[in-house]
Each structure stands twice: as C-alpha cells, then as structure tokens.
Amino acid sequence: QKEVEQNSGPLSVPEGAIASLNCTYSDRGSQSFFWYRQYSGKSPELIMFIYSNGDKEDGRFTAQLNKASQYVSLLIRDSQPSDSATYLCAVRGSSASKIIFGSGTRLSIRP
Amino acid sequence: GAVVSQHPSWVICKSGTSVKIECRSLDFQATTMFWYRQFPKQSLMLMATSNEGSKATYEQGVEKDKFLINHASLTLSTLTVTSAHPEDSSFYICSAPDPLKGYGYTFGSGTRLTVV
Numbered sequence: 001q002k003e004v005e006q007n008s009g010p011l012s013v014p015e016g017a018i019a020s021l022n023c024t025y026s027d028r029g030s031q032s033f034f035w036y037r038q039y040s041g042k043s044p045e046l047i048m049f050i051y052s053n054g055d056k057e058d059g060r061f062t063a064q065l066n067k068a069s070q071y072v073s074l075l076i077r078d079s080q081p082s083d084s085a086t087y088l089c090a091v092r093g094s095s096a097s098k099i100i101f102g103s104g105t106r107l108s109i110r111p
Numbered sequence: 112g113a114v115v116s117q118h119p120s121w122v123i124c125k126s127g128t129s130v131k132i133e134c135r136s137l138d139f140q141a142t143t144m145f146w147y148r149q150f151p152k153q154s155l156m157l158m159a160t161s162n163e164g165s166k167a168t169y170e171q172g173v174e175k176d177k178f179l180i181n182h183a184s185l186t187l188s189t190l191t192v193t194s195a196h197p198e199d200s201s202f203y204i205c206s207a208p209d210p211l212k213g214y215g216y217t218f219g220s221g222t223r224l225t226v227v
Contacts, residue, residue: 034215043204043221044155046112049213088155090215098145099216103154 003027004091006102013109019076021087021105026070029094033065035074036088038104044088048074079109113139113209117219124195124226132190132222134205140185141207145216146178149202161188195226 005024013019021035032051036044048063050056050072056063062075072091076083089102114137124130134144144161159180160168167180177199179191192199202223206216 032213032215034213041202041223043202043218046209046212046215046217049215051213092214098157098160101155 002102003093003100004089004102006087006089006105008103009106009108011105011107013079013107015079015081015109015111017079019079019083019107019109021074021076021089021107023072023074023089023091023102024070025072025089025091025100027091027093028067028070030067030070030091031094032092033063033072034090034092034099035061035063035072036090036101037083038086038088040085076107081109081111083107084109112211113137113207113217115141115205115207115217115219117205117222119222120220121223122225124224126196126226127194129191129193130195130224132192132203132205132224134188134190134207134219136186136207139207139210141188142185143208144182144188145206146180146188146190147204147206149204149221151202155204158190192224195224197226200224200226 035048038044050063060077064073086104088104090099116135142163146158147155161180161182163182169175182188204221206218208214209217
C-alpha cells in the first residue's frame with residue numbers, strides 16, 4: 001500500500017462546477033496535510049494546508065480532513081480553465097520529518 | 112510565504128560534463144532543503160535531503176558520488192550532477208520547509224537539465 005494515494009485521473013469537470021479531489025494516507029499518526037498545484041512544466045505550488053479534522057476554506061478552495069477515515073480532500077468551487085493542472089496531496093507523517101507526496105491527480109476544466 | 116530561488120532555469124550540457132544547480136532561500140533560513148527529480152508525466156522523486164553544515168542524506172538508489180549536494184550556509188544549497196549522461200536529463204527541483212505555511216515545502220522554480 002502506498003503511503004499517500006490519489007486517483008491519477010484525468011478528472012474532467014465543466015467550467016463553473018465543483019471539482020473534488022481525494023487522497024488517502026496510510027500513517028494513522030500523520031500530523032499535517034498539504035495540497036499542491038502543479039502546472040505542466042512548472043514546479044509545485046503549495047495552495048492549502050490543514051491540521052485539524054473538518055474544513056478549511058481559502059477563497060474558492062476548501063480542504064477537508066477526516067483523520068478517522070485517513071482521508072483528505074480538496075474542493076475547488078466555480079472551477080476555471082486556469083485550474084487545469086495536476087494536484088498533489090502531501091502528508092507529514094507521525095515521525096514529523098519528511099513530507100510524503102502522492103502521485104497527483106490531473107484535473108481538466110472543460111469550457 | 113517563503114521564496115526559494117533556483118538557478119539556472121534550464122541548462123543544456125554535453126555528456127560527461129558537470130552541472131551545478133543553486134537553490135537559495137531568500138527571506139528565511141533553511142537548515143534543511145530537499146532535492147527532487149521529476150521525469151515527464153511522472154511523480155516527484157525525492158533524491159536527497161540537504162542539511163546545513165553536515166552531509167546530505169540520499170534516498171535509496173541515488174548515487175551520492177554522481178549527485179553532489181552541498182549546504183554550506185543557511186540560505187544556499189547546491190546540487191552538482193557530475194559526469195552527466197543523457198539519462199540524467201530531467202526536471203530538478205529544490206524545496207525548503209516554509210514556517211509560514213505549516214512547514215509545508217516551498218519549491219524553487221526548477222531546473223530543466225538536458226544532456227546531449
């Protein structure tokens with residue numbers, strides 16, 4: 001079992017709709033959770049981080065964490081073509097050292 | 112948030128030569144930096160962890176004599192690809208923990224290396 005798992009996609013969402021990206025992790029003691037956006041040919045950009053169970057909102061983005069289910073998600077409201085990218089889920093485990101990255105979900109927003 | 116500056120953005124070198132990539136933390140001190148490699152349409156692969164003032168820690172399968180890492184100050188880490196071969200052509204990215212973003216990693220802009 002991979003430490004951080006994501007569906008590779010591509011996930012195709014119409015413009016203006018909500019895009020939902022999901023991630024599961026294996027280390028039950030994981031402390032902090034991150035979402036990155038990576039455009040093709042560019043380096044990843046940190047867009048959200050969350051520590052506690054529940055929702056955290058920042059503009060059109062909402063991160064959701066459920067530690068009991070070992071599940072973290074990212075919702076993008078009012079999806080725009082500029083949101084088309086690969087989204088990486090990342091988790092800092094119980095050892096509190098390195099962050100482990102998922103392989104990413106490719107999101108495509110269709111006009 | 113923190114800014115990590117990486118240079119050069121792209122480099123083309125001849126097979127057998129060495130290439131140095133620099134990564135600087137501009138507005139914070141980074142005692143640790145992480146070096147990644149990414150092949151087209153593939154995941155990030157952690158190569159090594161660079162620690163200021165001490166030896167780097169390499170991931171399994173990464174040749175430490177080929178990928179030389181130096182972290183001589185709290186703001187500068189360098190990766191030197193020695194005796195480069197075409198199979199070393201890849202996108203190399205450095206990152207550092209950002210204290211303003213929950214110590215998530217802030218990435219440099221990356222260096223696209225092409226070995227011909």
